[in-house]
C-alpha cells in the first residue's frame with residue numbers, strides 16, 4: 001500500500017520541519033474546512049460522473065455544457081470562498097484570487113453568456129481539466145486536514161498540474177478566441193459613445209486584453225506550483241515573499 005503521511009512515508013526531518021511550520025487551525029475553522037472540502041470534492045465528482053454519463057449515453061459532446069452547467073456554476077462560484085479562506089490557511093491571496101477570478105470569468109462571462117460557443121471542444125477540454133484538478137485538490141485538502149493523506153493523492157496534486165495547467169489554459173484561451181466573432185457582431189456588454197456616463201467600453205477588446213494577460217500571469221501560477229511541488233514532494237525549503 002502507498003505510505004501515508006502518518007506512516008512516515010514522507011521526507012523525514014525536512015517533513016517534520018514542514019509540519020512544524022503548519023498553521024494551527026481552531027476547531028471551528030477545521031470543521032468548516034472539512035465540510036467545505038468534502039462538499040467541493042463531492043460536487044466536482046458529481047460533475048465528472050454527469051459528464052461521463054452524458055457522453056456514454058449521447059455519444060457526443062454537443063449539449064454537454066448545457067446539461068452540467070447548473071452544477072458547474074454552483075460549485076465554481078462557491079469557490080469564491082477560497083479567497084476568504086486565505087485569512088486562515090497558509091495560501092497566497094494573490095495566486096488564489098487570480099485563479100478563482102479567471103474561472104468565475106470563464107463560467108459566467110464567457111460560457112454562460114455566449115450560448116453559441118457552449119458546444120466548442122475547447123469548453124469540454126477545460127471542463128474535464130478543471131474537474132480532474134478539483135477532485136484531486138479538494139480530496140488532498142480533506143485528507144490533509146484529517147492527517148491521513150494517502151501518498152498517491154499528494155503525488156497526484158503535485159504532478160497532474162504539470163500537464164493539466166497548460167491544457168486548461170489552452171481550453172480557456174481557445175474558448176475566448178471562439179467567442180470573439182459573436183462578441184464583435186453583437187456588441188454585447190459594450191458601451192458606445194455618446195451615452196449619459198460619457199464612457200465607452202468594448203467587450204471585444206477587453207477579451208483580447210484578458211487573453212494577453214495570460215502571458216504574464218499564467219507562468220507565475222505555474223512556477224508557483226512547481227515551487228510548491230519541490231517543497232512538498234522533495235522537502236525543499238523555499239522562502240516565499242508574503243503578498
Ligand SMILES: CCCCCCCCCCCCC[C@@H](O)CC(=O)SCCNC(=O)CCNC(=O)[C@H](O)C(C)(C)COP(=O)(O)OP(=O)(O)OC[C@H]1O[C@@H](n2cnc3c(N)ncnc32)[C@H](O)[C@@H]1OP(=O)(O)O
Pocket residue numbers: 021022023033037085089090091092095096098099101102103105129130133137141142144145160161164165166167168169172210213214217218221224225228
Ligand atoms: C476579471 C477577468 C480576470 C481574467 C484573468 C486572466 C488571467 C488568467 C491567468 C491565469 C490562468 C489560470 C487558468 C486556470 O483556470 C487553469 C486551470 O486551473 S487548469 C487546471 C490545472 N490547475 C491547477 O492544477 C491549479 C493548481 N493551482 C493551485 O492549486 C493554485 O495554486 C491554488 C488553488 C491557487 C493554491 O495555491 P497555494 O499554493 O497558495 O495553496 P495550497 O493549495 O498549496 O495551500 C497552501 C496551504 O493552505 C492549505 N489550504 C489551502 N486551501 C485549503 C482548504 N480549502 N482546506 C484546507 N487547507 C487548505 C493547504 O493545505 C496548505 O497548507 P500547508 O502548506 O500547511 O500544508
